[in-house]
Amino acid sequence: MAGSWHIFIRSCLIAALLWAAFLGRAGPLAGGQETGRAIHFCSGRPAGNYNRLAQQIARHPFMSDFQLEVKTTQGSYDNTGMLRSGECDIALVQNDVAAAEHLNGRPYRALASLYDEIVHVAARRELGFDQISDLVYSEKSLRIGIGELGSGSASHALMILDELNLLSRKAEGPPWETLYIRLGEALEELRFRNLDVVFVTSAVPVTSLVEASQQDMITLLEIDQNIIQSLRSKQPYLSLCEIPYDVYSGKRNIASLGLRALLVLGREVPADVVAPLLEAVYDLPGHEGLPFLADLTPLTGLSDITIPIHPSSRRYHEEHRAELARLVQEYKDYLMPVIILLIPFLLLRSRTALFIHQFTLGRILVLLVCVWLGGASTMFIVEGSKNSAFDSFGKSAIAILHYLFSGLESKYPITPAGTVVSILILSLGAAVVALFTATIVSILVEQAFGIQRLRTKPRLFKLRDHVIIAGWSKRSERLIRHLRSGDLAKKPPIAVITSDSSKTTVRNRHHFKNVWVVEGRPCQKSTLARANATTAKFALLLSDDPGSEESELQNVASTLAIEALKPSVYTMAEANSHKTEEHLKSCRVNQVVNVSDLSEKLVSQSVITPRVMGVYDELLTFARQSQEIYFLPLNRDLANSTFGQIQRQLPRSRDAIAVGFRRNRVQIVLNPRKFPESNDHPGAHTRLSPEDELIIMADTASALRKPAWQRLWRKLRKETSGGKVMSTIDQLQLPKRSIERQDIRIGICGWNPGSRDIITQLQAPIIRRRYRYSFKVICPMTAPGVAESDKSGAPEDVSFVFGDPLKREVLKNAGVEDFRTLVILADRSSREAAKYSDHRSLMVALAARDLKGDIHLVVEVLESENREHFERLKNAEIVSVEDLAEKIMAQSVISPGITEVFERLLTASMDSNEIYLTPVPEEWLGCKFRNLYQKIVDSREEVCLLGYESLTSAGERVLVLNPSRDRRMRRGTVNWQQYEFKEGDSLILMAYELPDW
Secondary structure (H helix, E strand, O other), rough: OOHHHHHHHHHHHHHHHHHHHHHHHOOOOOOOOOOOOOOEOOOOOOOHHHHHHHHHHOOOHHHHHEEEEOOOOHHHHHHHHHHHHHHOEEEEEHHHHHHHHHHHHOOOOOEEEEEEEEEEEEEEHHHHHHHHHHHOOOOOEEEOOEEOOHHHHHHHHHHHHHHHHHHHOOOOOOEEEEOOOHHHHHHHHHHHOOOOEEEEOOOOOOOHHHHHHHHHOEOOOOHHHHHHHHHHHHHHOOEEEEEEEOOOOOOOOEEEEEEEEEEEEEEOHHHHHHHHHHHHHOOOOOOOOHHHOOOOOOOOOOOOOOOOOOOOHHHHHHHHHHHHHHHHHHHHHHHHHHHHHHHHHHHHHHHHHHHHHHHHHHHHHHHHHHHHHHHHHHHHHHHOOOOHHHOOOOHHHHHHHHHHHHHOOOEEEEEEHHHHHHHHHHHHHHHHHHHHHHHHHHHHHHHHHHOOOOOOOOOOOOOOEEHHHHHHHHHHOOOOOOOOOOOOOOOOOOEEEEEHHHHOOOHHHHHHOOOOOEEOOOOHHHHHHHHOOHOEEEEEEOOOOOOOOOHHHHHHHHHHHHHHHHOEEEEEEEEOOHHHHHHHHHHOOEEEEHHHHHHHHHHHHHOOOOOOHHHHHHHOOOOOOOOOOEEEEOOOHHHHHHHHHHHHHHHHOOOEEEEEEEEEEOEEEEOOOOOOOOOOOOOOEEOOOOOEEEEEEEOOOOOOHHHHHHHHHHHHHHOOOOOOOOOOOOOOOOEEEOOOOOOEEEEEEOOOOOHHHHHHHHHHHHOOOOOEEEEEEEEOOOOOOOHHHHHOOOOOOOEEEEEEOOHHHHHHHOOHHHOEEEEEEOOOOHHHHOHHHHHHHHHHHHHHHHHHHOOEEEEEEOOOOHHHHHHHHEEEEEEEEHHHHHHHHHHHOOOOOOOHHHHHOOOOOOOOOOOEEEEEOOHHHEEHHHHHHHHHHOOOOOOEEEEEEEOOOOOOOEEEEEEOOOOOEOEEOOHHHHHHHHHHHHHHEEEOOOOOO
């Protein structure tokens, strides 16, 4: 019995050992995973991106062989704690948290870099904040929600707020209180105004923030560039990111900071889990509910990782890249013909191949090349493996050349598909040759008869950021010439919409490159669609027949059509009356150019200040060495400077003069008053913000480049910190004289509603302080409005002389010899009268000049082509109605909103600036422009010096605005900046009223 008992015990031990051996072999998985052991995946909050991503991975078919359990946590910090304690095997962790753990010696390994998590800073919209730096300057104590305790959102919020408080250097401490609160509760508190700002670090989009922005409840704040640069210098794992404007109903992209979300493995995870896990991850992009994974691919899966990468993950990504290289090697023989086949289509859709559309012969050549290369590629793919004539791309290209120019010869296709392709190639070759012949004939005919029409826009060619001009006439041609000035570095594409394209003839078509014609009516959506109105930047609505009611109604209809198609297009329309102007403004036109109103104001200005028309001509003309007015955004470094500081230092850094600024793209302030000033009326000592724009007078829009801004910023910083600044010119004194009120007699030829407006402007209180005008109106008894004036009474100091001003006796009886100025107005009483108005005005001007040789003439001209006849008259100023509208519209394309600047300059009132020409005082003879400019800026005078008018030895007056810094020659004279004033010269000023000099 004892032996049997020992045998039984030994048998049990042997069986136990065999069973243990069996379990040791069969129990673990191929890579070492124990049977029944679950893999724990730490994600995030139940409704967060981490949790949704982990749930999708756990349910993916690639993970069906593994028991993956998803755990909800508070975020990255919670996940690393559970990795550290062994409670989880896989976790989603932000890059900065993973880097901190690695520095502390944690043996974690990264599997993949998944997506960017961006810091969102949302504030209540009514607070009016735009940037995160606005929190420091808040007048109230703010309550800020920074996320849950232990979350990445809280960590990043505290990091940014500490940096913000450090940069602000406020002794009383930060004006805010931070609260740990989850996002959903924070938005509820923000809705009830118990919270002001919310921080959240998450992928774009955050659903709750999208809903809050759609309810117009929040504004996303931009993180200032200096804060971003400071934080990135301290934390290299941070990256500069932008939140797209269209995600949260914004108007621009929001600059912010971002971090990568990493997939991290613990130390004991089996190696064979890695490949299926990565396959599942890279299969997720495109799944519903995970839009933040849209850009995730194996090629970018190892980017921006700050901790060691798991060996199995590195091997997986290297194998994937090797597989991609193998596929390229396998199909490289077919890649070349396919790429060549696609090149012509890419060129036809590309804006860089504009020359293809500019020249007809160029288009034919490109079409021929497309047929050749496309046919060669197609025949190589179809016939290459079966036909020795096409077994390489080179042989195929030679064979297609035979097809195009001589026929099949011996290179016959042997497949049905090849036969079809060869027939198509032969047909296209014949069509291209016929098209080439017809084009050559049409070009020769056009040259023989001098006919050159603008090119019709090809349907495939897409214009972008272009200008639409509705209506074609000679005025349209002149407007295009302004926009094609050599002074402009950037010349936008132009689409002209006209109902009759046969009338779009020009003298030299090469001067109209990138100008296209679209036939149709501009009020029809189909026509606007062919003109690519949805991608246009500007729309100019011209009157085909100025003064006609039909043309003005068409402008209104066109405005409504453009507004319905794309409201963001900046529309400008021409109006000939205040009634039309009101209709257009009611249609939400961005800018209305009332030609008659501007013409009357220019006539009034020319009466007050003789020769001022030359200043406006230069300001409105795009040409080299001529000055224009531009809006320029402020550099962030200059945002805290006052206008007076910038105005003082700007001419020393660049050839530009600051004449004012525009606040929030709405409020225009010209020549800001030095004293007093308020929030509603900012002055020269008002500090400008980054949203403000300078209004400068310069030769070109590129007058201020970045280096110039940097030099100007250094000078301003030196000035505000008490450093040495260029001293004022003490020897120059501002003379003060008491100027007596002058009585001046003015003659006006013609009477219409505009005449009364001109007289009203010349009788404004600010003008009557210096001048008293008496008016004598010369017109026939039957002139429109005369009878009404008799009934209602003529304006003060106005008398009538009835008769035709063409007759010398009528002018003589009116007392032309006693007039200082004779205003000759255009006759718009009827179409027939307007047709011959300029001829009558010329005859009246000649008759007046015979009676008084030195009389100052101000003539209103309707057609700009007749301007040259009046320019031969000495001491005559021409106000060209058409020229005025064309130049202002061209200026508005380059600087939208510039019309308001000129309207303010042309309006005589106590709160507006005008341009004056005044003789150089005797005390300043021998001075230079820059010295005088600095003295006037440093004084309390409400004057901005723009330039001067020089009297040459030959008696010619030369207008010089903003004399240049360099030593270039101008108009055959020496350097104008070093010019010393002499007797007979005049200063050009912008001021609220003429100073007592």
